[in-house]
Amino acid sequence: MKTFIEGSRAVADAVTVCRPKVISAYPITPQTHIVEELAKIVANGKVKAEFVNVESEFSAASVVLGSCATGARSYTATTAQGLFLMAEVLFNISGMRLPIVMTCANRAVSAPINIWNDQQDSLSMRDSGWIQLYAEDNQEALDMHLQAYKIGENKGVLLPVMVCMDGFILTHSYEPVELISQEDADRFLPSYQPEDYLNPDNPVTMGAMVGPEAYMETRYLMQEAMENSVKVIEDVANEFNNQFGRYYGGLIDTYKLEDAETVIVSLGSVLGTVKDAVDSLREKGEKVGVLKVRSFRPFPKDAICEALKGAKKVHVLEKAVSIGMGGIVSSEIKAAFCGKTGVPEIVGSIIGLGGRDITVETIIGILNGSGDSSYDQFIDIKKELVEDPEPSDEAVAANA
Amino acid sequence: MKLKPGAIADSHTSHGNLTGSWRTFKPVYKQKDCTGCKLCVINCPEGCVFEVEDRKYTCNLKYCKGCGICAVECHVNDIEMILEDK
Amino acid sequence: MIKDNLFDCGHTACLGCGEALAAKRVLQVAGKDVITTDATGCLEVFTTRYPETSWGVPFIHSLFENSAAVASGIEAALKALGKADEVKVLAQGGDGGTADIGLQALSGMFERGHDVLYVCYDNEAYMNTGVQRSGLTPFDTATATSPAGKYSWGNEHRKKDIPAIAAAHGIPYVATSSVAFPRDIENKVKKALSITGPKYIQIHVPCPLGWRSKPENTIKIAMLAVKTGLFPIYEIENGDLTGVRKVSEPVPVEEYLKLQGRFAHLFKKDGGKDEIKKIQELADRNIKKFRLN
Ligand SMILES: Cc1ncc(C[n+]2csc(CCOP(=O)(O)OP(=O)(O)O)c2C)c(N)n1
Ligand code: SF4
Numbered sequence: 103m104k105t106f107i108e109g110s111r112a113v114a115d116a117v118t119v120c121r122p123k124v125i126s127a128y129p130i131t132p133q134t135h136i137v138e139e140l141a142k143i144v145a146n147g148k149v150k151a152e153f154v155n156v157e158s159e160f161s162a163a164s165v166v167l168g169s170c171a172t173g174a175r176s177y178t179a180t181t182a183q184g185l186f187l188m189a190e191v192l193f194n195i196s197g198m199r200l201p202i203v204m205t206c207a208n209r210a211v212s213a214p215i216n217i218w219n220d221q222q223d224s225l226s227m228r229d230s231g232w233i234q235l236y237a238e239d240n241q242e243a244l245d246m247h248l249q250a251y252k253i254g255e256n257k258g259v260l261l262p263v264m265v266c267m268d269g270f271i272l273t274h275s276y277e278p279v280e281l282i283s284q285e286d287a288d289r290f291l292p293s294y295q296p297e298d299y300l301n302p303d304n305p306v307t308m309g310a311m312v313g314p315e316a317y318m319e320t321r322y323l324m325q326e327a328m329e330n331s332v333k334v335i336e337d338v339a340n341e342f343n344n345q346f347g348r349y350y351g352g353l354i355d356t357y358k359l360e361d362a363e364t365v366i367v368s369l370g371s372v373l374g375t376v377k378d379a380v381d382s383l384r385e386k387g388e389k390v391g392v393l394k395v396r397s398f399r400p401f402p403k404d405a406i407c408e409a410l411k412g413a414k415k416v417h418v419l420e421k422a423v424s425i426g427m428g429g430i431v432s433s434e435i436k437a438a439f440c441g442k443t444g445v446p447e448i449v450g451s452i453i454g455l456g457g458r459d460i461t462v463e464t465i466i467g468i469l470n471g472s473g474d475s476s477y478d479q480f481i482d483i484k485k486e487l488v489e490d491p492e493p494s495d496e497a498v499a500a501n502a
Numbered sequence: 503m504k505l506k507p508g509a510i511a512d513s514h515t516s517h518g519n520l521t522g523s524w525r526t527f528k529p530v531y532k533q534k535d536c537t538g539c540k541l542c543v544i545n546c547p548e549g550c551v552f553e554v555e556d557r558k559y560t561c562n563l564k565y566c567k568g569c570g571i572c573a574v575e576c577h578v579n580d581i582e583m584i585l586e587d588k
Numbered sequence: 589m590i591k592d593n594l595f596d597c598g599h600t601a602c603l604g605c606g607e608a609l610a611a612k613r614v615l616q617v618a619g620k621d622v623i624t625t626d627a628t629g630c631l632e633v634f635t636t637r638y639p640e641t642s643w644g645v646p647f648i649h650s651l652f653e654n655s656a657a658v659a660s661g662i663e664a665a666l667k668a669l670g671k672a673d674e675v676k677v678l679a680q681g682g683d684g685g686t687a688d689i690g691l692q693a694l695s696g697m698f699e700r701g702h703d704v705l706y707v708c709y710d711n712e713a714y715m716n717t718g719v720q721r722s723g724l725t726p727f728d729t730a731t732a733t734s735p736a737g738k739y740s741w742g743n744e745h746r747k748k749d750i751p752a753i754a755a756a757h758g759i760p761y762v763a764t765s766s767v768a769f770p771r772d773i774e775n776k777v778k779k780a781l782s783i784t785g786p787k788y789i790q791i792h793v794p795c796p797l798g799w800r801s802k803p804e805n806t807i808k809i810a811m812l813a814v815k816t817g818l819f820p821i822y823e824i825e826n827g828d829l830t831g832v833r834k835v836s837e838p839v840p841v842e843e844y845l846k847l848q849g850r851f852a853h854l855f856k857k858d859g860g861k862d863e864i865k866k867i868q869e870l871a872d873r874n875i876k877k878f879r880l881n
């Protein structure tokens with residue numbers, strides 16, 4: 103039975119059935135509804151957890167670091183500025199191999215301050231050692247939280263997981279979704295049983311200083327764990343499908359891709375619009391398709407190259423930019439193809455920054471090459487905002 | 503030994519680091535006028551001073567860094583710092 | 589051999605390190621049923637050089653500024669796991685990790701009422717990074733970032749009053765102590781751990797390296813800090829001053845200053861006498877404020 107519910111509340115409900123023991127977060131738009139709902143759920147005793155109201159995101163991340171290290175399943179959520187304030191702790195959490203789950207309600211990064219959606223925040227944290235999964239719709243977002251704990255807590259992985267969902271577009275939209283019952287969740291997700299944790303009966307030291315003799319190896323092992331997670335993410339998606347009958351892809355998913363000559367690659371909620379655009383072009387007989395990147399970390403190099411090998415042209419749509427380089431995801435896809443033969447033409451398209459609307463027409467323009475490409479990778483740039491006005495006739499005459 | 507995830511360290515492992523090698527001066531516990539006040543035990547930053555028997559104390563030279571606190575704090579001057587012959 | 593030690597030999601603190609001595613003492617009193625945190629700083633570095641550790645209790649170091657927040661999370665987890673009655677939480681940090689960069693997290697921990705004892709080892713500068721000034725560096729102290737010079741007497745600012753800030757949170761127990769008084773540390777740690785809620789103890793710990801003092805003088809110098817009135821020892825319970833360590837015949841501050849290279853400029857430069865007078869005034873003010881004599 104489906105429930106018509108706001109994305110944030112659906113996520114809060116999913117987090118609840120994961121039975122977190124400690125929740126700590128600091129409010130920031132558009133993450134607020136998730137943690138407000140969780141506060142309510144804890145206040146009403148629906149889940150036996152400690153809800154720690156901290157004074158900053160830095161402390162939110164530090165609190166869940168401490169609680170997870172003590173053996174308690176832990177949860178936090180944030181976005182944009184909050185995520186950046188957490189940055190130092192994020193690397194610490196992954197370095198300590200603590201499988202915390204966090205929701206990132208994707209939002210643009212200041213300055214200028216902008217509370218609307220893009221994915222600059224999480225994509226900028228790509229090197230933090232967190233697994234990053236991107237949800238396309240609210241059902242996937244809520245289901246992803248159960249998967250996230252199962253992936254992160256896997257003994258071969260032990261990495262934190264960031265569930266990225268587009269701020270407002272998903273967090274604040276109402277959709278009918280299947281919520282997950284406690285019994286079903288318990289069947290899917292076993293309780294958290296770490297091998298080493300802070301416990302006086304078996305004292306260990308966490309966070310020791312590791313010098314040149316072993317630091318490299320800690321990073322090697324994290325990379326290995328990320329690589330292990332490739333299979334685990336697929337397995338968990340399949341297990342989830344077996345139990346719940348819902349599947350969104352493992353690392354990637356494809357849509358009308360089989361014979362596609364032109365492909366759009368993207369992540370997150372924009373994929374809905376992209377699919378609409380593809381449907382309308384397919385009706386006209388154009389061979390277009392979609393590749394959804396569900397896992398950005400680990401980056402599914404092999405799966406992406408395999409899926410795109412038949413394509414002629416690939417447009418990577420992304421809501422973030424590495425200033426001085428261009429698209430982040432497109433750069434990585436190009437790198438993934440490096441040294442291979444039969445490489446499709448790969449074009450980055452930076453789109454929808456700071457909440458700029460992305461229309462089906464724009465995507466069609468990208469797909470059939472009719473769109474405006476006068477601003478390099480940037481799509482839908484307003485000319486009057488970036489170019490000096492044409493000099494007036496008087497000014498031209500005066501200068502002559 | 504393979505690193506544990508997160509480079510977790512097992513406790514009681516710093517014993518392996520014999521800091522006695524740092525020493526220039528070494529304390530000699532004369533065991534003559536000792537009153538058993540334990541100030542030497544309490545004030546040693548290494549925690550390496552121990553009671554041999556009633557009113558007889560000594561330190562574990564494997565770890566003693568030779569800071570000299572025990573000699574200054576012993577209220578009956580029963581500990582003397584001497585230049586160590588190595 | 590020393591068995592069942594909670595703070596093992598083999599740590600790499602400098603000779604005569606007051607911080608090592610105080611931490612050992614605190615841990616001995618706290619016993620084995622604690623989980624400890626520590627901020628980045630000397631203590632963490634000299635006790636946990638992988639793969640070795642000196643801690644015989646569960647220990648976690650995360651970052652420089654989050655010891656109190658990590659401890660908050662541990663306490664919350666113990667509550668949620670039903671272990672809060674058996675296990676205590678001891679958070680630790682240096683003066684920099686506590687009074688400067690970690691102050692916000694500390695305030696949050698106090699305000700939220702976590703059942704945690706926070707101990708600040710106050711050696712009056714950032715020692716781990718090479719003796720730079722902190723908010724707890726005393727007036728006129730020469731450090732690497734507040735050097736004495738032709739136009740400088742060293743650190744221009746007075747020690748930040750963290751115990752007062754802690755007490756202003758309305759927490760049940762705040763105290764200062766000194767490594768010179770092991771029994772005092774024992775009593776205060778015991779008392780603090782018997783009280784539910786946030787507790788704060790700031791322990792004065794000489795650092796021979798940073799203070800440019802002789803390692804054997806660590807206890808002597810710590811004692812003089814108390815006897816001059818420069819580091820008053822007191823307790824604040826539920827906002828009220830409930831106990832002070834009396835200083836019946838205060839010692840002139842010169843006696844304290846002259847044993848430390850960080851104050852050597854006060855004895856060399858013209859005008860140093862006037863500066864020492866200012867320091868004496870600070871001591872006198874403490875003596876009056878806390879009714880030490
Ligand atoms: C965010 C951050 N800034 C700066 C540092 C560098 N740092 C490490 S320890 C330290 C000083 C520690 O001073 P204190 O807290 O007084 O402890 P002590 O070493 O004196 O015992 C500094 C500045 C750091 N590790 N992290
Ligand atoms: S300090 Fe001196 S008197 Fe006291 S126990 Fe030690 S050796 Fe004996």
Ligand code: SF4
Pocket residue numbers: 529545546547548549550551561565566567568569570571572573
């Ligand atoms: S000299 Fe220092 S380290 Fe050695 S026993 Fe005495 S107090 Fe301990």
Ligand code: SF4
Pocket residue numbers: 600601602603604605606607608630631634711715716794795796797798
């Ligand atoms: S620098 Fe100071 S605080 Fe740090 S280990 Fe050396 S004596 Fe101790």
Ligand SMILES: [Mg+2]
Pocket residue numbers: 682683684709710711712713714715722
């Ligand atoms: Mg310090």
